[in-house]
Amino acid sequence: AQTVTQSQPEMSVQEAETVTLSCTYDTSESDYYLFWYKQPPSRQMILVIRQEAYKQQNATENRFSVNFQKAAKSFSLKISDSQLGDAAMYFCAYRSAGSQGNLIFGKGTKLSVKP
Amino acid sequence: DSGVTQTPKHLITATGQRVTLRCSPRSGDLSVYWYQQSLDQGLQFLIQYYNGEERAKGNILERFSAQQFPDLHSELNLSSLELGDSALYFCASSEYGGLAEKLFFGSGTQLSVL
Numbered sequence: 001a002q003t004v005t006q007s008q009p010e011m012s013v014q015e016a017e018t019v020t021l022s023c024t025y026d027t028s029e030s031d032y033y034l035f036w037y038k039q040p041p042s043r044q045m046i047l048v049i050r051q052e053a054y055k056q057q058n059a060t061e062n063r064f065s066v067n068f069q070k071a072a073k074s075f076s077l078k079i080s081d082s083q084l085g086d087a088a089m090y091f092c093a094y095r096s097a098g099s100q101g102n103l104i105f106g107k108g109t110k111l112s113v114k115p
Numbered sequence: 116d117s118g119v120t121q122t123p124k125h126l127i128t129a130t131g132q133r134v135t136l137r138c139s140p141r142s143g144d145l146s147v148y149w150y151q152q153s154l155d156q157g158l159q160f161l162i163q164y165y166n167g168e169e170r171a172k173g174n175i176l177e178r179f180s181a182q183q184f185p186d187l188h189s190e191l192n193l194s195s196l197e198l199g200d201s202a203l204y205f206c207a208s209s210e211y212g213g214l215a216e217k218l219f220f221g222s223g224t225q226l227s228v229l
């Protein structure tokens with residue numbers, strides 16, 4: 001079965017600095033998708049970034065980028081120029097045919113941003 | 116705003132009761148997913164519908180059931196409620212349910228069973 005592990009329950013970053021959130025996953029499949037979702041205090045689940053496993057190029061969305069290491073089964077999220085609005089829970093998620101096409105989430109990392 | 120609407124936002128009820136959670140997907144989306152978020156279990160997939168038909172089932176209890184109606188809205192029915200059913204229930208939608216598609220989440224229904 002596929003699993004997703006986020007080893008950092010909490011992280012803290014100074015405003016305008018850079019922070020990296022870690023995620024590892026376990027799968028025997030070669031075709032899958034990886035996601036980072038943000039959940040602010042409003043509880044809304046917001047898609048931050050998506051990575052296709054067949055693409056070697058790391059995905060980037062403005063200040064958010066990933067470091068995708070397929071062989072190591074690692075998918076970390078880098079947030080540059082952190083802003084107060086980035087404070088939230090961040091969830092790493094996996095999706096594949098083997099997961100019945102549904103998202104398997106990690107336990108989440110709570111990110112605090114200090115002014 | 117994701118375009119996915121969930122009602123009600125909050126629900127407080129007693130053990131043994133039955134409740135219905137409602138979800139309206141984004142315009143044009145045919146696939147609806149239900150997820151449960153609790154402190155001890157995290158985010159878990161419950162069930163998926165595509166154009167009115169059940170497509171996939173996850174860790175959904177037998178006391179729980181769902182359906183998707185012809186107008187594509189979906190309802191999640193929870194019966195014989197227990198204290199442990201207290202959680203945040205999310206609905207999400209996507210166009211066809213394909214692997215590459217993004218899932219758009221509603222803001223959730225917070226269920227409290229007292």
